Structures are given as structure tokens and as C-alpha cells.
Amino acid sequence: MNQAPSPNLADPAPSPHDALQTQDGRASAPLLTVRSAVYSYGSELALQGANLQLAPGEILAVTGPSGSGKSTLMLVAAGVLAPTAGQVIFNGRVISDDSEGERSRLRRTEFGVLFQFGQLVPELTAGENVALPLLLDGAKRQQARAAAGLWLERFGVADLIDVRPPDMSGGQSQRVAAARAMVTEPSVLFADEPTGALDTMSGEAVMREIVRVAREAGTGVMLITHDAKVAAYGDREVLVRDGTTNELSINLRNGDDR
Amino acid sequence: MSTGHVLMGLLANADRHGYDLKHEHDARFPASRPLAFGQVYAALERLGKKGFVGATEVENADGPNRTVYRLTDEGRRELDDWLRRTEEPSPFVANPFAVKTTLALLAADRDTAIDFMDRQRATHLERMRELTRRKLDPDSSLSNVLAADFALAHLDADVRWLESALERITHLEQEVQP
Ligand SMILES: Nc1ncnc2c1ncn2[C@@H]1O[C@H](COP(=O)(O)OP(=O)(O)O)[C@@H](O)[C@H]1O
Numbered sequence: 001m002n003q004a005p006s007p008n009l010a011d012p013a014p015s016p017h018d019a020l021q022t023q024d025g026r027a028s029a030p031l032l033t034v035r036s037a038v039y040s041y042g043s044e045l046a047l048q049g050a051n052l053q054l055a056p057g058e059i060l061a062v063t064g065p066s067g068s069g070k071s072t073l074m075l076v077a078a079g080v081l082a083p084t085a086g087q088v089i090f091n092g093r094v095i096s097d098d099s100e101g102e103r104s105r106l107r108r109t110e111f112g113v114l115f116q117f118g119q120l121v122p123e124l125t126a127g128e129n130v131a132l133p134l135l136l137d138g139a140k141r142q143q144a145r146a147a148a149g150l151w152l153e154r155f156g157v158a159d160l161i162d163v164r165p166p167d168m169s170g171g172q173s174q175r176v177a178a179a180r181a182m183v184t185e186p187s188v189l190f191a192d193e194p195t196g197a198l199d200t201m202s203g204e205a206v207m208r209e210i211v212r213v214a215r216e217a218g219t220g221v222m223l224i225t226h227d228a229k230v231a232a233y234g235d236r237e238v239l240v241r242d243g244t245t246n247e248l249s250i251n252l253r254n255g256d257d258r
Numbered sequence: 259m260s261t262g263h264v265l266m267g268l269l270a271n272a273d274r275h276g277y278d279l280k281h282e283h284d285a286r287f288p289a290s291r292p293l294a295f296g297q298v299y300a301a302l303e304r305l306g307k308k309g310f311v312g313a314t315e316v317e318n319a320d321g322p323n324r325t326v327y328r329l330t331d332e333g334r335r336e337l338d339d340w341l342r343r344t345e346e347p348s349p350f351v352a353n354p355f356a357v358k359t360t361l362a363l364l365a366a367d368r369d370t371a372i373d374f375m376d377r378q379r380a381t382h383l384e385r386m387r388e389l390t391r392r393k394l395d396p397d398s399s400l401s402n403v404l405a406a407d408f409a410l411a412h413l414d415a416d417v418r419w420l421e422s423a424l425e426r427i428t429h430l431e432q433e434v435q436p
């Protein structure tokens with residue numbers, strides 16, 4: 001077997017320095033690890049011991065039925081929610097114990113987030129929307145605007161720079177939202193059902209761009225989806241069921257399944 | 259879907275040797291089973307008898323004469339007619355996963371069935387990733403992309419079935435228990 005270790009609940013939790021295999025077969029330390037994470041919304045137990053590892057530049061699909069805890073797992077991994085128990089480790093450092101302020105700063109610089117509905121500010125143009133994360137982080141206006149233009153171009157929507165979201169198609173909005181998520185050049189992009197609201201062809205076009213741009217930039221992607229066709233854009237898949245994760249690593253080339 | 263109609267479609271734009279027809283078929287429809295030469299010549303002979311295809315002997319300086327086939331006007335009418343006819347959807351799609359899942363519940367236990375389904379899903383996903391990579395390759399031809407779309411849609415249907423079956427499995431278990 002040359003696949004990543006299966007984070008089975010019965011096994012001892014993986015250490016942050018456990019080696020992962022990247023697509024080209026080289027071992028590398030995980031960039032992001034979620035270890036035995038528990039999270040509840042009041043009395044609603046949404047995560048009950050979830051494990052996850054993301055290698056630098058890896059595209060990891062997180063799948064599972066609706067209500068299984070995928071979005072909660074993403075929010076915990078991205079430091080938006082602090083887990084009730086368990087740990088989130090980024091670059092070898094436990095970030096789940098950080099203060100909200102520290103996690104917020106990390107999110108602004110290292111993480112990008114993309115939701116099903118892009119959540120663009122409708123009053124701002126595409127260029128202003130994409131420049132926003134840089135401006136909030138203290139960048140100069142000129143610089144932010146130039147970076148926004150560059151990232152819009154990478155997602156094939158440079159011509160929309162002065163267009164406002166109400167005048168865009170669903171696919172265009174998602175490309176602009178993706179450019180905004182990537183403008184800070186994060187090391188991890190968290191994408192929660194990024195094509196869930198799009199029709200087949202524009203969803204496919206958006207996925208194609210996200211994968212291409214993430215590969216070029218070397219950005220790791222945590223791709224949340226209930227759709228196997230979308231999950232197939234990933235390098236690997238982790239299944240979430242009833243708040244726990246299950247990684248199935250089948251290596252056909254090794255005759256594992258024959 | 260008869261081989262004869264497929265060959266007539268390939269003859270619509272240019273006259274061809276039997277040899278070329280076989281190779282064009284295999285290149286254009288990579289997901290289909292490759293045609294055997296015997297199959298091609300047998301089909302061309304049937305089409306000839308019906309008057310859909312005509313044959314002309316062409317001299318070949320390097321060897322024996324070769325036969326070039328062309329679509330006749332009658333053949334063109336039959337082809338147009340066939341292109342407008344829908345195909346019969348197969349009412350009973352074979353589902354080997356359902357058979358195995360049911361037998362796993364009967365002959366083993368629930369965990370065996372669930373383990374089988376999980377591993378089957380992972381195997382499907384592996385294939386789907388491979389097809390997606392092929393689609394993302396900018397050098398993929400249209401027929402390759404269309405074939406990959408078809409395969410992906412069918413594998414996706416299997417995966418959806420596996421997911422719903424997993425949710426139903428407790429009920430399924432009660433049904434198959436003797
Ligand atoms: N804000 C919330 N308040 C209370 N319960 C929630 C909230 N968000 C999610 N849940 C519950 O937590 C569980 C997991 O939800 P979620 O992580 O959104 O799953 P998924 O993304 O897989 O559909 C579900 O039972 C859901 O109802």
C-alpha cells in the first residue's frame with residue numbers, strides 16, 4: 001500500500017508529522033491536519049471524531065450525504081469554528097487553541113474560502129470585490145486593484161472587472177468569487193459545494209478553472225461536495241458519515257481489488 | 259444499433275476501403291468494442307445486397323486490387339431515416355452490485371455488505387478520477403470527451419445507487435433474511 005494512512009477511529013490518531021503521499025508519489029508532511037475533531041451546535045453533535053490530512057498542493061474531496069457534517073468539518077478545519085475536542089494542526093502548529101483573533105488573522109493570510117453562493121458584495125464591481133480581502137489586510141489601493149485584475153484574468157473573467165454581481169451569470173459570479181478566495185494567495189482553498197448552484201456545463205467550467213488555477217499556484221484544496229462527479233476532480237476522497245470520517249484507499253494498480 | 263448503420267454513417271462523407279472503415283470506427287468510438295475485419299466485410303456484403311452500399315474495384319500497383327465502398331442514394335435515405343429513429347431504452351439494466359450486496363447480506367452479514375459497497379464506491383471514484391483527468395487534458399478529442407462524459411454519467415448513477423442502497427440496507431437486510 002502506498003496510500004495515506006487511513007485515519008480510522010480505532011487507530012491511534014495520526015501525528016502532524018505523519019508522511020502523506022502526494023500525487024507524484026513523493027512523501028510530504030501534511031499542511032493541514034484535523035485530528036479526532038468533535039463539534040456540537042448546542043445539543044446537536046455534528047462531528048464526533050473526524051480526521052483529515054491535506055498535503056501541500058493536494059486536492060482533497062470531502063464527500064458524504066447531506067447533514068453528515070461536511071460543512072462543519074470544513075469550518076473547523078478552516079479555524080472558523082473551534083472544535084469542542086480534538087485538534088486542528090496547520091504547518092505543524094496546533095491552531096485550534098489559538099484565540100479567535102489569531103485564527104482570524106490566519107484565515108485572512110493563509111486560507112481562502114469559497115461557498116456555493118459566492119457571497120459577493122452586490123454593490124461592488126468584480127474588481128472591487130476581489131480587491132477587498134487585500135484592502136482589509138492593509139494593502140495599497142493601486143496594488144490591490146492590480147492583483148484583482150490578475151486573478152480575474154486567471155479565472156478567465158478579466159472583462160468583468162467593472163461589472164456588478166447582479167449583472168453576472170451564476171458561473172461568472174463563482175469565477176469572481178473564486179478569484180476573491182485566491183487573491184491573498186492562500187496555501188489552502190476551502191470550497192464548500194462551489195458548483196452546487198450551477199448547471200452541469202457551467203459547473204464543469206468552474207471546476208476546470210479552480211483545479212487549473214490551484215495546481216498552478218500550488219494551493220491545497222479542500223473540496224466539499226455530495227456529488228461524485230465533482231469529487232472526481234480531486235486527487236483523493238474522504239467520506240463523512242454521521243460526523244465521522246472514513247478514508248477508503250483502494251489502489252487498483254497494485255491489484256488491491258482483484 | 260446495427261454495425262451496418264454505423265458503417266453507413268462513416269461512409270456518408272467519403273468512400274472508403276473496408277480496412278479504413280474498421281480503423282475509423284475504432285478511432286472515433288474508443289469506448290466501443292473494436293470491429294473485427296470479418297464483421298466489417300460481412301456487414302458490407304449485407305448492405306450491398308440491400309442496395310445501400312456500392313462497391314468498386316480499384317487497381318493497386320503494389321498488390322491485389324482493393325474494393326472501395328460508397329453509400330448509394332438508397333443507402334443515404336436509409337441512413338437519414340435511422341438517424342431520426344430513437345433507440346429503445348433497455349428496461350432491465352443489469353446491476354451486479356445489487357446482486358452482490360443482496361448475497362453478501364444473505365451469505366455473510368451487514369458489515370460485509372457495507373464493506374463491499376464502500377470499496378466498490380472507492381473503485382468507481384478511482385475510475386471517475388481517471389476519466390476526469392482525460393477530460394481535462396486539452397488534447398482530448400471531442401469523441402474522447404463525449405465517451406468520457408457517457409462513462410462518467412453511468413458510473414455516477416452506480417455511485418448514487420450505492421449511496422441510496424447504503425441508506426436502505428437495514429430494510430434490505432430484513433427483506434432478504436429467510
Ligand atoms: N448552525 C447550526 N445550528 C445547529 N445545527 C446545525 C447548524 N449547522 C449544521 N447543523 C447540524 O449539524 C449537522 C451537520 O451539518 P453540516 O455540517 O451542515 O452537514 P453537511 O454539510 O454534510 O450537509 C446536521 O445535523 C445539521 O443539521
Ligand SMILES: [Mg+2]
Nearest residue numbers: 070071072192
Ligand atoms: Mg454542507
